[in-house]
Amino acid sequence: MSTTDQQSPEGSATDSGQSENAIELREVAGLSQGQIVRRRFVRHRGAMVAIVVLSFVVVLAFSSVGIAGWTGWWRFTPNELNPIVNGGEPTLMFPAWLGGDAGIWFHWGLHPFGQDEIGRDVFARVMRGTQTSLIITATVGLVATGVGILVGALAGFNRGRTDDILMRITDLVITMPVIVIGAVLGQLAGGNNPLIFGTFLGLITWTTLARLVRGDFLTLREREFVDAARVAGASNSRIMFKHMLPNAIGVIIVNTTLLMSSAILLETALSYLGVGIKAPATSLGLLISQYQEAFSTRPWLFWWPGLMIVIIALSINFIGDGLRDAFDPRQKRIPSERKMAKAMLVDGSAARASTTTVQPPMQGGNAGLGPS
Amino acid sequence: MAIDTSDAVPSTAPARTPVLSVRDLGVDFYVDGQWYPAATGVSYDVFPGEVLAIVGESGSGKTQSSMSLLGLLPQNGRAKGSAKLGDRELLGMSAQKLRQVRGKEIAVIFQEPMTALNPVYTVGFQIIETLRTHFDIGPKEARDRALELLRLVEIPDPDRRIDAYPHQLSGGQRQRAMIAQALACDPKLLIADEPTTALDVTVQAEILKLMRDLRTRIDSGIVLITHDMGVVADLADKIIVMKDGRVVEEGSSLSIFTEPTHPYTIKLLDAVPHLGRSADALAVETAQAETSGTTAVDRSTPQATDGPVRETVLEAKDMVIEYPGRRRQPAFRAVDGVSLSLKQGEVVGLVGESGSGKTTIGRAVVGLLPVTSGELRIVGQNMVGASANDLKPLRSKVGIVFQDPGSSLNPRLPIGESIGEPLFLHRGVKGAEMSRAVERLLDQVQLPRAMRNRYPHELSGGQRQRVGIARSLALEPQLLVADEPTSALDVSVQATVLELFQDLQREHGFACLFISHDLAVVEMLSDRIAVMHNGRLVEIGDTAQVVNHPKDSYTQRLLAAVPVPDPVAQQERRLTRDALLEAQRDELERAEIARADELTVASETADLDAHGITDQGAGGHTTGRGF
DSSP states (O other): OTTTOOOOHHHHHHHHHHHSSHHHHHTTTTOOHHHHHHHHHHHOHHHHHHHHHHHHHHHHHHHHSOSTTOOOSSSSOTTOOOOOOGGGOOOOBOOGGGTOSSTTSOBOOSOTTOBOTTOOBHHHHHHHHHHHHHHHHHHHHHHHHHHHHHHHHHHHHHOHHHHHHHHHHHHHHHHSOHHHHHHHHHHHHOTTOHHHHHHHHHTTSOHHHHHHHHHHHHHHTTSHHHHHHHHTTOOHHHIIIIIIHHHHHHHHHHHHHHHHHHHHHHHHHHHHHTSSSOTTSOOHHHHHHHTGGGGTTOTHHHHHHHHHHHHHHHHHHHHHHHHHHHHOTTOOOOOOHHHHHHHHHHOTTSTHHHHOOOOOOOSSSOOSSSOO | OOOOOSSOOOOOOSOOOOSEEEEEEEEEEEETTEEEEEEEEEEEEEOTTOEEEEEOOTTSSHHHHHHGGGTOOOTTEEEEEEEEETTEEOTTOOHHHHHHHBTTTEEEEOSOHHHHSOTTSOHHHHHHHHHHHHSOOOHHHHHHHHHHHHHHTTOSSHHHHTTOOGGGSOHHHHHHHHHHHHHTTOOSEEEEESTTTTSOHHHHHHHHHHHHHHHHHHOOEEEEEESOHHHHHHHOSEEEEEETTEEEEEEEHHHHHHSOOSHHHHHHHHHSOOTTOOHHHHHHHHHHHHHTOOOSSOTTSOOTTOOSOOOEEEEEEEEEEEEOOOTTSOOEEEEEEEEEEEETTOEEEEEOOTTSSHHHHHHHHTTSSOOOEEEEEETTEEOTTOOHHHHTGGGGTEEEEOSOHHHHSOTTSOHHHHHHHHHHHHHOOOHHHHHHHHHHHHHHTTOOGGGGGOOGGGSOHHHHHHHHHHHHHTTOOSEEEEESTTTTSOHHHHHHHHHHHHHHHHHHOOEEEEEESOHHHHHHHOSEEEEEETTEEEEEEEHHHHHHSOOSHHHHHHHHHOOOSOHHHHHHHHHHHHHHHHHTHHHHHHHHHHHHHHHHHHOSSSOOOOSOEEOOOGGGOOOSEEO
16 A cells, blocks of 8 residues: 555655545634634624623723722713703713604703602613623622532533532532522622622522533533543543643533523612612612602603613523624524626636536425525 | 346346446535535446445545535535436436436445444434335335345344334444445445445455446445545456546456556555565564464563563453443443553554453553553553553553544644643643643654644644654553554555654654554554454454464455455455354354354344344345445
């Protein structure tokens, strides 16, 4: 057989490289896994819009009323009492092209989101509430991810007794009603520090992630590269965190985003019940709870915090969606029919353009030939 | 719709109209805003009762061009040209009409029966489903027909197997069930996409035999897609060779094998490892036989090439490896009383079917599996009951090359890091020193240095396996375990990888335990060959002796099953194989009975991966080992 292949090393290497699955590789050639994921993510329109919206909300919430010692650019603070203007109604007016009556641009006025019955500026309060809710969401995300990964990784990697014990603990946490536990823990933790409150919420919401990571680790540990690392002499923790964890990152990131969007709703629910964040601090849920009696008389007190909750939860969900698509290699983007036909026409270089028979539209739905 | 299940060969139809005629077929894929051709200008005819083989490497467009006939291209694929089934145009046919053609007139046998059969339904259900989709028949009638089909494909005990789930059948039986399903509606055209690639050699021989029998009985055209020239030689009447989406050569089976004209065809034929090529080895063997009369199990026989006394790097005595049972299931003994030894610089090939325990031995040698009892010493380290700490120093002395290069490299690490990892862990090599070491290793396996920053998914199978070899050699091990390093690769790629492997072995002089199911590959590389069967070592001896004068009956069967890429020689081999199986029939039946007893005792739920179930073939002809 030595007579067959006396090529140069480079030649044989590139030769074999071209012959196998060359077409499928064309899309990912020269890119690292991270770059591929990033590329797919950037192409996900919903996720990109959501990222822009979410960043805008974050910047707005933190810069307008400031944080810690800094006061921000907005002219009112959340708790100062102001003389009531315009009966407390929002002074914000939409421009004409949005069906309002403010000419060609927004009219902001003194209190764009209105005032509550004692004259506090709703915009300032909503921004402060958003701030708190965002901090809680992020903390829950961090804590739950940390605990979830640790428990899941240990259980999935060690199997056997460790797995049994850890998973029974997980089951125990799952069976406890989150609202009740959250209420008790929130109460104990003292209700005006969002960091502590978020940490406690994180400590009861890690279960889903732990189970998913465990499942992933159970399959990953059977992969040959784990054996390869073990033969190379890698320690258990190195195998777990250097080799297996990066391969489970897709599941983890996607789940964290979903967890975070449910965390913001959980915080809202707890605060609404009066067991979450306490005045003088405020959060979106607390705002809704405080203003619920004013629903019929001053509905705007209700709109704005509600709107923020929807915006934040939706954006996080969209980002999670985009990430899931980006990390899932099985999700091939199906190019649109029009695009494909166009590309075929443009590609006149090959004789293909003249003789082509692009599939005619089919009756009876998609038969694997392409979208009908 | 009935297929003649008797042995009588139907008189061949005089009218020679092609079942399928393909003209100028092209397949394009839309990737990233551009169309790339996967196949262009493919033309061929398939006549009834004829086997057309489409040969080529992965990515040559052979599978995609055939799948386009059925409208089974991925959504970003388009077919053009013309493919006529009888007088109907297949390309551009409406989905509804196409559905009637699929399964009924064109059937497909897929490569991997485990994934092509639905695991939650019984095989009987799946055959009946096909039947009842296309014909207006009652469930009982359909079941009878399904039984008839299972009998046709020579599944042992069809009355019981019809209600078996795919996982309860062995690989060969699954493939038979797939074939039965494909034949259910008496298709005019059968597309067999690498039907035997996932199977063991002995099973492959059985499936090929079955397909050969069938073509005379069912009179349909068969398109055989494969890269294995041995299979082609066994079955095909006509061959087309594809490379990079184009047909580079076509002709009758005999003419392609005897006088290939296109350089690619020649290269492809040369790349196939022939069995029994080692004529010089034969000479050595006869010389040895004259002097000492080598016995198979006698390991102490001094080797002719022996210089100074070489260090023993692997010493196993009555080694037993068991997979622990779970709950009610008893422990499974994968390796049973194996004795084996390897000296410095020696290459020993370990051959056997899947499930014979050869991979288990390989994993035990590198310390990935505990040895249950017996003795195993690797480079002086006792492996029985060794703790993780004891094994640490051993890690730098043994390496392993895994079977599937796609799975054995961490997809999230650039390959340079994968290669360098053992160096970092054992010697703490870092930075510039590490770069140099990685580059040196890449040079050794003939990969460009620039590849160190690439990720595994960007590499082809052959390149990935080179990376795997580089990693295993990073620490200059004294013993290397190669676990089927080329079975996942194309034949031509396999040739280059094996050559590289040989060079490296000569250069570095490591001892090597080469595990493979392919005798031809093992013959090429090894000094000695050990044959395993059902966890036991049935024969061990010098390569030439085992290949040319096998002593054990199982080795003889194994050797007889290997197809050679030469239609004439293959025909001869078939006959000798049938004779051999006939001669060993009694013994096989005894083994089967013993095994059946064992099975019933063991567990009902145990995997029925039955090796060696004697075929109760339809029509009363016994074909020996049916799978």
